[in-house]
Amino acid sequence: MLNSAGVFFSPVCVELGFTQGGISAYLTFYSWSTCVGMLLVARFFPRLDTRVLMSACAIFVILALGLMSIYDELWQWYASGVVFGLAGSFLFVVPAPILIGNWFYCRAGLATGVAMAFSGIGAAAFSPLFTLLIGQIGWRATYVVAAAIAAVLILPWTLFVFRFSPEKMGLKPYGWVGERPGADQDAGSPLRQGATLRQALPTAAFALLFLFAGMSSCYGAYNSQLPNFALTAGMSALFGAGLVSFSQMGNIFSKVVMGWLTDRLGIYITVILQLALVAASMVIFMLAPSAEALCVAAFLFGFQNNLVSASTPLLIKSVFGIRSYTEIFSFVRLGTGIIGGIGITAVALSYDAFGTYEIAFAGGCLLALLSIACVVGVFLARKKACWG
Numbered sequence: 001m002l003n004s005a006g007v008f009f010s011p012v013c014v015e016l017g018f019t020q021g022g023i024s025a026y027l028t029f030y031s032w033s034t035c036v037g038m039l040l041v042a043r044f045f046p047r048l049d050t051r052v053l054m055s056a057c058a059i060f061v062i063l064a065l066g067l068m069s070i071y072d073e074l075w076q077w078y079a080s081g082v083v084f085g086l087a088g089s090f091l092f093v094v095p096a097p098i099l100i101g102n103w104f105y106c107r108a109g110l111a112t113g114v115a116m117a118f119s120g121i122g123a124a125a126f127s128p129l130f131t132l133l134i135g136q137i138g139w140r141a142t143y144v145v146a147a148a149i150a151a152v153l154i155l156p157w158t159l160f161v162f163r164f165s166p167e168k169m170g171l172k173p174y175g176w177v178g179e180r181p182g183a184d185q186d187a188g189s190p191l192r193q194g195a196t197l198r199q200a201l202p203t204a205a206f207a208l209l210f211l212f213a214g215m216s217s218c219y220g221a222y223n224s225q226l227p228n229f230a231l232t233a234g235m236s237a238l239f240g241a242g243l244v245s246f247s248q249m250g251n252i253f254s255k256v257v258m259g260w261l262t263d264r265l266g267i268y269i270t271v272i273l274q275l276a277l278v279a280a281s282m283v284i285f286m287l288a289p290s291a292e293a294l295c296v297a298a299f300l301f302g303f304q305n306n307l308v309s310a311s312t313p314l315l316i317k318s319v320f321g322i323r324s325y326t327e328i329f330s331f332v333r334l335g336t337g338i339i340g341g342i343g344i345t346a347v348a349l350s351y352d353a354f355g356t357y358e359i360a361f362a363g364g365c366l367l368a369l370l371s372i373a374c375v376v377g378v379f380l381a382r383k384k385a386c387w388g
């Protein structure tokens with residue numbers, strides 16, 4: 001729904017006369033709406049039946065996607081963006097690490113990487129497919145196809161499979177070797193160790209994680225602009241969709257391999273390595289030496305997808321533990337809505353103003369360096385923290 005959104009932008013703009021900044025802003029409305037959605041996730045996700053809650057939200061999001069096929073005004077896309085943010089908060093990014101955190105006591109890094117890799121598989125497959133369909137049946141009918149595919153891929157799992165925790169089924173998390181977790185009276189239980197939300201919020205580590213999540217989410221703007229960037233570089237629309245696919249291949253690779261590296265090298269070294277590769281991709285995009293180099297840059301750029309979906313939750317667990325993980329994660333994710341929402345529009349507006357993406361790519365390189373500084377700061381803050 002989101003990683004393939006950019007392939008629709010150019011054909012919609014050509015037919016309806018929108019600018020790249022105008023159509024891209026619906027993703028900003030999505031990001032800002034997640035600021036409210038994340039707070040709702042923290043409040044309701046642990047309390048309500050996971051199957052009912054996620055299925056209802058999925059239906060809203062699928063309808064918001066399908067209705068884009070009949071839109072003619074920008075405000076209608078913005079309305080769908082708001083639905084994506086409010087209802088999608090219970091589907092996109094947040095539920096996966098929460099559910100995995102509950103179901104995996106061991107090897108959570110690898111499990112999170114494998115699970116989140118499927119967002120890359122989806123975009124890698126569907127971006128070129130949607131581009132071909134847009135050429136054959138138009139963007140309106142393709143939106144309907146996208147909504148139908150989303151329904152088939154989401155609803156069977158939300159309706160019949162997901163449970164909030166293994167305790168709901170009388171089971172234990174994978175790798176659990178002690179007494180059954182989850183008893184509130186056992187203060188020594190791993191599920192009782194860590195910071196409370198009230199303890200976490202005023203800390204420097206929380207502020208740095210907030211900034212890190214926000215700056216990392218700005219890269220989503222580049223992902224949605226790759227198809228149009230390809231056109232400005234003299235390439236075809238299909239090549240632009242191919243860049244999205246290469247980016248998602250990097251996404252898949254990073255989530256599996258980085259999850260594996262996290263379990264062995266630690267989350268801090270792994271994240272810094274990711275950010276260095278993302279910075280390198282920005283430099284290659286800026287130079288744009290050849291089509292082959294752009295494919296390499298897109299692959300390396302795909303490593304940014306892992307920063308918000310997998311690295312951020314693992315950093316939170318490393319600093320604050322799992323006692324109030326769901327609540328703390330939801331508040332950190334506000335950074336992706338507030339800061340990331342600005343970044344999404346800024347990249348497109350930069351192109352509208354200057355007719356090139358070079359300034360935006362230079363800004364992306366700077367974001368990577370600032371994010372590395374945040375990670376180092378979080379590591380230093382963690383060494384001083386001691387949560388009982």
